[in-house]
Amino acid sequence: MAPADSEVPYGTLDLMVLKTLAAMGPLHGYGVARRIEQVTGGLALNQGTIYPALLRLEQKGWIKSEWGTSDNNRRARFYSITAAGRKQLAAETALWTRTVSMVKRLLESES
Amino acid sequence: MTRLRVLLSRLLESPLRRWRDSRLDEEIQTHIELLTDEFLSRGMSPADAAREARRAFGGVDRTRLAVRDQRGLPLVDTIVQDLRFAIRLLHRDRTFAATAVLVLALGIGVNNMLFAILNAHTLRGLPIHDAARVAHISTLDDRSREHGLSYAEFRALREASAGFSALVAVTEQPVVLSGDGQAADRLGGLFVSGDAFAAVGGRVVTGRALNPSDERPGAPAVAIIATETWMTRYGGRESALGQAIAVNGIPATIVGVFDERSGFPATAGIWVPLPHLANLAAQTGADRTLRVFGRLADGVSFEEGAAEVDVFGARLARAHAETNRGVRVRAVPINERYFGRWNDTVWLAFMAAGTLVVLISAANVANLMLGRTSRRAREIAIRSSLGAGRLRVVRQLLIEGCVLAAIGGAAGLGLAAAGLRLFRSAIPENALPYWVNYAPDARVIAALVTASLLTVLVFALLPAVYASRTSISGVLKDGGRSGTAGGGARRWTTAFLAAEFALAIVLMAQVAVSLRQLDPPRAAELGLTQGQLVTASLTLAGDRYRSPQQRLELVRILRERVGAIAGVSTTSVASAAPMLGRTEVRIEIAGRPAADAKEQPTAGSVAIGPSYFETLGVPLLRGRELADADGSAAVVVNEAFVEKFLADGHAIAQRLAVAPAAGSPQQPVWATIVGVAPTIPQRPGAQEPIVYTTYESAPAATLALLVRMRAASDRVGATLKDAVYAIDPDLPLYRVQSMNELIWQARWNGRISRQMIYALSLIAMALAVIGLYAVTMHAVAQRTQEIGVRMALGARPRQIVALVGRRASGQLGFGLAAGAICTRLWEGFIPSGDATIRATDPTTMALVAATLIVVSAAACIAPVRRAVRLDPVQAIRHE
Numbered sequence: 001m002a003p004a005d006s007e008v009p010y011g012t013l014d015l016m017v018l019k020t021l022a023a024m025g026p027l028h029g030y031g032v033a034r035r036i037e038q039v040t041g042g043l044a045l046n047q048g049t050i051y052p053a054l055l056r057l058e059q060k061g062w063i064k065s066e067w068g069t070s071d072n073n074r075r076a077r078f079y080s081i082t083a084a085g086r087k088q089l090a091a092e093t094a095l096w097t098r099t100v101s102m103v104k105r106l107l108e109s110e111s
Numbered sequence: 112m113t114r115l116r117v118l119l120s121r122l123l124e125s126p127l128r129r130w131r132d133s134r135l136d137e138e139i140q141t142h143i144e145l146l147t148d149e150f151l152s153r154g155m156s157p158a159d160a161a162r163e164a165r166r167a168f169g170g171v172d173r174t175r176l177a178v179r180d181q182r183g184l185p186l187v188d189t190i191v192q193d194l195r196f197a198i199r200l201l202h203r204d205r206t207f208a209a210t211a212v213l214v215l216a217l218g219i220g221v222n223n224m225l226f227a228i229l230n231a232h233t234l235r236g237l238p239i240h241d242a243a244r245v246a247h248i249s250t251l252d253d254r255s256r257e258h259g260l261s262y263a264e265f266r267a268l269r270e271a272s273a274g275f276s277a278l279v280a281v282t283e284q285p286v287v288l289s290g291d292g293q294a295a296d297r298l299g300g301l302f303v304s305g306d307a308f309a310a311v312g313g314r315v316v317t318g319r320a321l322n323p324s325d326e327r328p329g330a331p332a333v334a335i336i337a338t339e340t341w342m343t344r345y346g347g348r349e350s351a352l353g354q355a356i357a358v359n360g361i362p363a364t365i366v367g368v369f370d371e372r373s374g375f376p377a378t379a380g381i382w383v384p385l386p387h388l389a390n391l392a393a394q395t396g397a398d399r400t401l402r403v404f405g406r407l408a409d410g411v412s413f414e415e416g417a418a419e420v421d422v423f424g425a426r427l428a429r430a431h432a433e434t435n436r437g438v439r440v441r442a443v444p445i446n447e448r449y450f451g452r453w454n455d456t457v458w459l460a461f462m463a464a465g466t467l468v469v470l471i472s473a474a475n476v477a478n479l480m481l482g483r484t485s486r487r488a489r490e491i492a493i494r495s496s497l498g499a500g501r502l503r504v505v506r507q508l509l510i511e512g513c514v515l516a517a518i519g520g521a522a523g524l525g526l527a528a529a530g531l532r533l534f535r536s537a538i539p540e541n542a543l544p545y546w547v548n549y550a551p552d553a554r555v556i557a558a559l560v561t562a563s564l565l566t567v568l569v570f571a572l573l574p575a576v577y578a579s580r581t582s583i584s585g586v587l588k589d590g591g592r593s594g595t596a597g598g599g600a601r602r603w604t605t606a607f608l609a610a611e612f613a614l615a616i617v618l619m620a621q622v623a624v625s626l627r628q629l630d631p632p633r634a635a636e637l638g639l640t641q642g643q644l645v646t647a648s649l650t651l652a653g654d655r656y657r658s659p660q661q662r663l664e665l666v667r668i669l670r671e672r673v674g675a676i677a678g679v680s681t682t683s684v685a686s687a688a689p690m691l692g693r694t695e696v697r698i699e700i701a702g703r704p705a706a707d708a709k710e711q712p713t714a715g716s717v718a719i720g721p722s723y724f725e726t727l728g729v730p731l732l733r734g735r736e737l738a739d740a741d742g743s744a745a746v747v748v749n750e751a752f753v754e755k756f757l758a759d760g761h762a763i764a765q766r767l768a769v770a771p772a773a774g775s776p777q778q779p780v781w782a783t784i785v786g787v788a789p790t791i792p793q794r795p796g797a798q799e800p801i802v803y804t805t806y807e808s809a810p811a812a813t814l815a816l817l818v819r820m821r822a823a824s825d826r827v828g829a830t831l832k833d834a835v836y837a838i839d840p841d842l843p844l845y846r847v848q849s850m851n852e853l854i855w856q857a858r859w860n861g862r863i864s865r866q867m868i869y870a871l872s873l874i875a876m877a878l879a880v881i882g883l884y885a886v887t888m889h890a891v892a893q894r895t896q897e898i899g900v901r902m903a904l905g906a907r908p909r910q911i912v913a914l915v916g917r918r919a920s921g922q923l924g925f926g927l928a929a930g931a932i933c934t935r936l937w938e939g940f941i942p943s944g945d946a947t948i949r950a951t952d953p954t955t956m957a958l959v960a961a962t963l964i965v966v967s968a969a970a971c972i973a974p975v976r977r978a979v980r981l982d983p984v985q986a987i988r989h990e
Binding site: 034052055058072076077 | 117137145146149167177181
């Protein structure tokens, strides 16, 4: 099992989902979870937690969903990012980058 | 924006829940299968793969819950739950629900009806586009009496004004419509300045409205007619446009048909350009007969417009000191001028009455609810113990209340509509101006919703708070009998019931009085209403009827011709038909001069032709009728006159001087009383002294034609009109109606107030009796166990009836006593006029009390039956 410090940091799951959908195009829930685990490298994701996040983003109008067929021929719901979602992603990416660089500078000056 | 989206999609979730849930389940299913496939492909055994997949997913139920929490609005969800529960409960307890809805519908219905009347008379406004920007401009003289403007003043204002885009002058005057080959008719005429229709608006049915060019000197004379005139006179035919007519004898052409129930606050049968008004040019600055309206120009506020009018008035007063000293000109919003103020005492009383009725009905339902709440105490206690918060319990009861109030409100709206229809049908068509409209509008609906919510506050919130306070353990331990009204609540209930009965009794006493006063109609009225008596009006205007000789000649020919019509038994004329007014005269009786000229007594006066009383069907009490030959030497007086001025009863041969009321230089004329007539009212309800003089001695220009027929005929009107047409085609005979119709119309005011009292007292009685029913039902429910024990110990049904009846009759007794006291007080406050029967006399009171006792007893049958039919075994174990 992955150590506790590799759990999803609070409030970042939505951003990860948006980024994944922006990069990969339409995906079902499993695909999104799988992709996040792969890209982040060993993040301990309770894959079920992806569903509240997906619903949240859909309610905000940043992603949309429709029924489709998965690789193994199962009915699955495919999510894709909307124009509003891309705008939001750009805004949050910028904010996130700025925050990270600020925190980094702060931490480096302290040491 | 995003927030709103989230709220909307969450709102949508509630009804879609079931469908969404299955969608989520399917998604989770697919996800886990995909995971399993993945683990299988890594070489795990199927069992291991399935277990690993579940672990990696991390809890299906938790996911479901997390998603569900995020979906929907928990508040909306639970409210929908509560709503369903409430409807189910009310459905189960149908007697309760039906009674509560009935009571609420009565209260809310009466309230809404009163509000609709208030609205129609004060708030509604004229059906004019943007009426707030239309001003009514008038003059106030040095004693602050309101007048119109003179033509000169109107023209000066129109020239000087910058703040008004249009200024309109209007004056009403009856006109004679003839010249189209039909019998002449007299209609309400409206003389209007040219741009009037453009400024005020209104609906042109066909043809065109008047416009400013019709006003120019030399323009062809035109007129437009009302829809009613179009229908009755020209059969609604298009060919009426272009029809040549004569308006007051002046030729004109009809160019349009106008909807008379739109536009101007005036009712008319025909509209004519203002310059056609006779003598307009000759009017002086002091002839202030024009009503003036102005529409404000764009960008001008009402205050600015009013200020401009004010300044104009001040300038006039300086420039024309001889006619305008102390005269101000004032502009007020047109709606303010034509509608009453809602905060007038009458309307405040209306609103107070409306609120009172709603509160009473709500308090009644509160009583019903209270009885039910204590029966439901156990259910509520269980809900509380299972974790329902106090708020949730209160909310549940409130939602039940809202459901009841919504149904009651809807039924109330129906009741109010029915009541208003009844109310309107009792008013003659033309007694109210067209813009008084009782149909519900947005304001009436808002008032309905407000009243319904108010009832919820009273009948649901209070019992709900009370119920939620009940202690859980107490109720559960007590086996459900706790949570009943204590002594305090019972006293409150009794007081409330007493108040309800008091109100009902005060109203019922008035009804009883008015029913007992319906004594047989007086002989005089019997004559008027028996057989076929037709009245009609004539106005002898114009050059042909200027001299008294000309008028008398016409009346002579008229009586001759009308008398010759088949089916007519007698005919006569008068200056005014019964119910249609009288002139006031000063009188002096020989040998009893007044001490001071100012204190000279006055009486009503009617000028009559020969065989007047015979035509009316009212025989004289003494003496003889007036004849043409009497001239001014003889008069007839009525009984009221004898009672008031000739107390010794000797009327015949007394000498009497009659002079016009104040201000006329005319000398009194001495005459001899030759007859005494019964008192025939000249105004609705008035029993006043009247002197009848001969028409011969002073032929008035307006007169009533009275015709007694041998048999009923619906052709009378047309036949009479034809007879007049044959004599003079330009002389209109108008207001042709039977005496019965005339009396019905003249009395509408009293009739409506009587009907209102009947209806209100019926409702008050219903509310009081339902209140008693509710309380008794409640008492039986509470004492079920006790009654069971008594029956098990051998109590007879009679004793059970006595047990239940004792409290009910006690409460009824209290109510009757309170009612008697209140009626007494009411009588002290409200003078009963000349009523011979008092509301507090023993017969009236006994009548009212007997009615209430019978109805109350009937209402108590159901609770008593329930008590008597209890099965002792079950009743003892009743929880």
